[in-house]
Amino acid sequence: MKIRRGDTIIEVLISMAILGLILSAAYATSSLNLRTSQFTQERTAALKLAEEQIELMRSLTSVDEQGVLHGRNGGFCILSASAGSPAARFPDDTNASCLRDNRYMISVNRNQNNSINYFAVLVSWIPPAGTNNNRAEVRLNYGFPQP
Helix, strand or coil: CCCCCCCCHHHHHHHHHHHHHHHHHHHHHHHHHHHHHHHHHHHHHHHHHHHHHHHHHHHHHHCCCCCCCCCCCCEECCECCCCCCCCCECCCCCCCCEEECCCEEEEEEEEEECCEEEEEEEEEECCCCCCCCCCEEEEEEEEEECC
């Protein structure tokens, strides 16, 4: 009778192949979760920037006697108020959009329908590598009556 000591090479190879499949599936799942989490964080930051633009527009409409906001045509963005100035201000140049945090491009476009001004706030950015999109965006619409 033969005494068996240890595993055969085939058993070891099969167990290594099974272990490799399990580890590669775990890596793929973790990688997908990481990309999804990063994309969600970026989308949340873009949504906050779009909401900030709407809030700045709302604050300008309450003090907009000269019609500065309603006189804007084409694309623009509103820069946040600095510590010393009470209201938001427009960029000094005539660029149609603003770059925030070296990542997010903000553009506000005004459309008019009868007596309602509609503003479309678009925030776009390049998503993390490995996603299906070349460019991601968040779009919010805001409308209010003309003064």
